[in-house]
Amino acid sequence: MSLEKFKVALQYLVPQHLISRFIGKIAASRNKFISQTFIRLFAKNYQIQLKDTQVQKFSEFASFNDFFTRALLPDARPIADTEIVSPVDGEVSQLGPIDGDAIFQAKGHNYSLTQLLGGDEENAQPFHNGVFSTIYLSPSDYHRIHMPCTGKLKRMVYVPGKLFSVNQATTRNVDGLFARNERVVCVFDTEYGEMALVLVGAMIVASIETTWAGVITPPAGKRPFTWHYNHDNAPVIEKGQEMGRFKLGSTVVLAFEPDAIEFDAAIGAASKVTLGQALASSTK
Template structure:
């Protein structure tokens, strides 16, 4: 590792990440007029964002940076390309890792793995359903679309808020900060689906101003000191039933989504691997025969 990279990692440990993230969050939510517009225009140039994909292409259409960052895309640009028995990519991003859950642990990067039980909030009963199953970790860069969609039809069973740190989740940090995804703040959604149990974990990171879901709105901030859990009925008026391709959540400033499936439930697309580019709606996996 270069000296520059060592300095970057050291700063990750030293900086007041929660304070910085909340200050950025306040600015991102503010209607700051010309300052908001100048920052949005700088962000578009800096990250080479293709605004022709957005429903509202002009920066002036967005009153806050959050409005811009969580912009909707033209629906015809992200059609569902799956057939029956196939799962769709839930986000635009890049695959960090994909593979098997071995001995209750998920591979992070060379030399690093972490506990599935810890990732899901510490309850071993939640993790049992995914013993010897499959996982995929997808990183959303700043330029990406930051709304998260369902890979298949699902009924929400439980949502868990897990307090934690706010390390960056970029590839450099993933290679050098042990236990990264199981130590960062995160929101876990557990679903029953046609392919069995599915976990979707929305992982926070440095300057991630907010994580939200369509059924509960903003989950964080505020942050908490304890794991919190909410259970949902399988049917009835209060049930949360989402179809494949429907939006399930969002990040205000980008991060990572981790998916987990039960043993022998899915087979990931054979071309899916480390650094594969994902586009919401395209084929991610198929239901195992």
């Protein structure tokens, strides 16, 4: 067994949720010694600078979570004029067509679109044979998620699951990774049809939250739960506006209906992207 496979195998054995929730308690601590120790160790290890953030000194963050979800300066990430922009800073793991209900994860690994979106075939149907993009957020990236285009929220689904790491090694070795991990599925009506924006949890991701509902994970319960939004209570979120955040980082999966958008030819697997960068254009 290779070292990579051994490290992945260990993830099946450790108490993923217990470890993640424990780390979450530390990350939320406002004890100055605890927070500043972890902030400075993390910043040094990942070479993080604060030149484009609203808070310019590490000592001014009250907790590790405040540091990790730090806000950018207003003009730090210009929003491109293209119809669809990147919702995050990160690296494109994969992008391309959805083959019926199958999404490509890595060589030898596909996963179910239906399972990714919570297991309801009717909800997944609009995206069959559509297109997708998977973007990985490294620990050093900005960890707020913004809208790739303007949309009205239609539903949100919390899907319980595992908390495997979502780095490249795990992506290459865990079947159906993104449809197995804990996640929050947000479906929006847009001028390009329905868009699914899936926030995927991972090992030591202490929580996922949205701007309209607050903290979604960790939840109480072990079954999927759906929030429906009607015309009167559905938030409309503008392109480039913040819609959520990870408290410790993970992955975003975007899905669009068939014949709705076309990805920028310059972007492919392993491409680095920044929030607001042109990602795709409309085909309608």
